[in-house]
Amino acid sequence: MSWVKQARSLVAPALPQCLFCGRQARSSPDMPGICLSCYSRIPWIRRPRCQTCGRHVGCPDCSRSRGPVPIRCNRSAVAYTREMREILGQYKYRGNERLTPLLGQMLDKAYALLQKEQSDRQRTGGTLQTHFFCKPIMALKSNLSRSNLWQADLLVPVPVSTVRLLERGFNQAEQLAEVLCRRRDLLQLPLLVRTRHTAKQSFKSRSERLADMKHAFTGNMDAAVLHRLREQLDATAFRGQQRPLRIIIIDDIYTTGSTIRACADALHSLCESMGCTAEIYSLTWARS
Template sequence: MELSTKVFSRENCSIFFNQHCFLCRLQSAQRAGLCSGCLRDLPRIAPACRRCALPLTGVESLVCGRCLKKPPPFERCITAFAYAFPINQLLPRIKYDSRPENLGWLADAMALELGEAPRPEILVPVPLAPARLRRRGYNQAELLARRLGRRLDIAVDRQSLGKPRDTPHQMTLAGAERRRNLKGAFCWNGPAYRHLALVDDVMTTGTTVSEIANLLLRQGVARIDVWVLARTPAPGD
């Protein structure tokens, strides 16, 4: 049987063996599918608050003033990137333009950022409502959690956390409206895990993950961390 030469074209071989950087396409990929230059230039938040992942104004504390005054219901938030170029161009395309292929190298880059952070026993993706999942065709948080789970050898629970009703997009709402919008929107039918990490693509005000974390604490989950690809600036910053 003859094999088609098209299958082994230079372009296809490059993609198969992941030889070129996903961003610049010019240099050889070294880590997480990126060349060292592109990986170094991705926007990050450092130093960041351990609780909410917003930038710290000083290095005298690991926790920002906001979280000291009013700690969030989750123990720690780890984010790979600041929501700035090119991340702020890539993530909307993943969600709204049916382009999830970039989630692979983004998840790999996030795995590098996690470093020696405590590993949870389970990863739980932030769910979409059934109607929105049907329209989009996939849940980007679930795809991200599955990739991270394979990289870090952590199981993924895709069934226990649900969002039975659809809600307006959070980005269109102010702070108090965000909280009212999500009140009672999520449900939990899973076990009382000792330690889990909620996984999502973007964290803005933290209203969504806080609503979920409060629900999980009421259901007996002992510790909740939040792992997100990108963190937006605080409102007004």
């Protein structure tokens, strides 16, 4: 019988290699790029405990913050555990760009959560329901009509400095935003410019991060970019939606929120210069 098993192994299709662990194993039906075992260990943030920053545990940062928050809320796909730190390291620092579609698909889960929450707000007059997570978009359509389904107007990736771009060869936020744009038929615009290079934030305290990121971004005044923004504003008005522009900032990880806040402040200033107002949200792949 051994020769029969050998013959079958020759003609049987090889199992795919998991992008997380590297082993050959059966893929997850929900995310074909990873095996069933790795998928089962993903620390999804299904019910954010902090409704502002999307943290899955108690959040002293938001509770002690006294100043105005420039974003409506942040939502993240996963908790930044040791395993997720390793995955992000493979992608961000070791240049494994094969992970881009998979991480973008994971970020799409956070978008689905934000979309359902905001759609619920519209339907219930501001009462937020947080029981939903990771339902397919078709399931949403069974409960909400297309006209009532909340949708962002555009995505804005956090820009990286020239130094970081030369080091990595790509902007991870831009790549993740591009995946989300394709999946959700959204527009991505580089509305932000980084004004200066900042040292890595991972070794800094919260106060140091906040000080370091202050005025690190400004609005992109490129004529072509502003023309696209004006077109988007006109399109929103044409659809009869007299409301602020819905902008989502995209980044890989939310730690103290210093980067997101600095980006949001710059976007508010840019929109004011264009004579419009904006509702600004953020989506990140991970929340520490």
